[in-house]
Amino acid sequence: MIERSIEYVAVHTRVRLARNFADYPFPNRLKTESASEIVGAVTGALLGKVEDLTAYDMDALPPEEAEFLFERNMISRALIQNKRVSAALIACDESVSIMLNEEDHVREQVFMLGYDLRRAYERLVSIDEDISQIMPYAFDDRLGYLTSCPTNLGTGMRASVMLFLPGLARLGKLKSLFPKFKRLGLTIRGAFGEGSGAEGYMYQLSNEITLGVSEEEILTCVENAVELLTAEEWKAREELLKSGGIFLIDKIMRAYGVLSNCMTLNMSDFLQLITEVKIGVCLGVLSGDLTRLDALLVDMRPANLDHLNGTPLIESERDVFRAEHVHAELRAIGLLTEERWEELYEGGKNASCGISE
């Protein structure tokens, strides 16, 4: 019944390149005029080439719109803080975001739903070629690409995979894996900010080392780690399912019941409940698309809800609005059929025979 596929673990791919132009100082010393030249040049070079790109002048962007883009992982806090000189070019399908004058002149990123580092990297290389035509990059034959912060020197590349690791996290097995990845030049951290831990059991795995390795070596190293973690995660999930049995399934179903019926829903409740539902999808208890549930996680953030509503909401209104949208979306996704219900109860009754009173 359980399909141990990688896409139930590695849910999201991101590859980023950091670049700087040789003829300009790094953004922290950049004059407004030079910043505008860079923004103008990159925008001009890409607008025709990359499909459906929208340019955002950060200084002119209302704060709630900036927050909206930040919640959608399209821009960073640093870009917002640097708004005097910064800009962003974002594809309307959110597959590409190029941040200009953030920490470096150019931070090119390609995002993909699901797991495909190679395809994401290929697309990024093609965008990078277009940008590199404008003017020479700051490049050193020995070091590679020069970056504002030495941690990005060399390839300037960060290959990241978002991992959903409820099994390893619940069994408390993640922490012991961290030093292993550190030795491989990789880092893994809670997705909701550094050190935020296991909120939603989402973890971002990425290369820490950019210097003295090739892009190919980075990709291979991350890929190997994803494969290892996927295998470990599935082992952990099966262990959980075996020990939790019907109570694990019951917890999933109750979370689904609350999510699809509540009248008001704050972000923290939502995160906790949708995580159970996601576990349900992974374990084949519920049907449906994990990426759609992850998209909902983004859509239901405060500034995103305000954006959807058209005008800003107060928190209590937002919680009702969130409940309403989650209700509608869960129905649209169609996680359960009446036939599936019957199967679950049948399975539950068989399983519960073995549980002593």
Next chain:
Amino acid sequence: MIERSIEYVAVHTRVRLARNFADYPFPNRLKTESASEIVGAVTGALLGKVEDLTAYDMDALPPEEAEFLFERNMISRALIQNKRVSAALIACDESVSIMLNEEDHVREQVFMLGYDLRRAYERLVSIDEDISQIMPYAFDDRLGYLTSCPTNLGTGMRASVMLFLPGLARLGKLKSLFPKFKRLGLTIRGAFGEGSGAEGYMYQLSNEITLGVSEEEILTCVENAVELLTAEEWKAREELLKSGGIFLIDKIMRAYGVLSNCMTLNMSDFLQLITEVKIGVCLGVLSGDLTRLDALLVDMRPANLDHLNGTPLIESERDVFRAEHVHAELRAIGLLTEERWEELYEGGKNASCGISE
């Protein structure tokens, strides 16, 4: 929107008469042979007259069947304990139960869904007339009907109304009303056993005094108290709705969500959750029939589930079986439509505008 009707408070009516035959000692001193004579005589007199009556010889009844009837409030623990001499005549629609050789020779009871003491009493009188034809009752001109326990002397009558009082109970206003009822010769107690308190917010109101008052006086006194309590309960519910607002509705909806989606459900969880759903029906948040939910409360008790299953279940199986039945029954009752959902969210958003962050 809220209909302050009495049937959302007074949900169930029961009237009982205690009678003894003059020519036999009270049940605690009754020989098996005499007990059989009484059982035979009453059964013979009623079987043709009261429709669809089934006779149960308590001594021959398997314990699980006795437990089943007890859970359905058809028989008492005392009848089961007295099984050497006792029997019961029960209508298949559960509107009549006549316990023989319990504490008294005859305990005649008429049950009605909803609130109608007069109709219940009328039906009981007609049954009592049939029984009184058999042989003379133990009757004293000054005291009235003689009973095994002096608390039932006189009319031998107990008129009871089952009340659903979540409003008064939650506001902590019930306890202060108890002495008032005591002074009127009435008693009110938690429905799940004496002193069990507010489990499920079900309370049984009945007359305590049977001696020196007429049947008519008892009925009027209970009716007056029901009217008073109904008015107070509605006031309390409106107060709760006003102060709880959307969070009260949210609690109802989450309970509904868990009840209709859980995989396993123990009796205590079930009682707590169905009580929220019942509050939802009373407040017009959910549609549906309160009596059907109360029937479910009885049907989902352990021996009732075993009866439904055909063979005894272990507790863990029973909890899954209960979850499955509640799921199906809530769907059959149809407490919510998609249109109702939209209304609720609309109302919720309007209401939440007034809540400060």
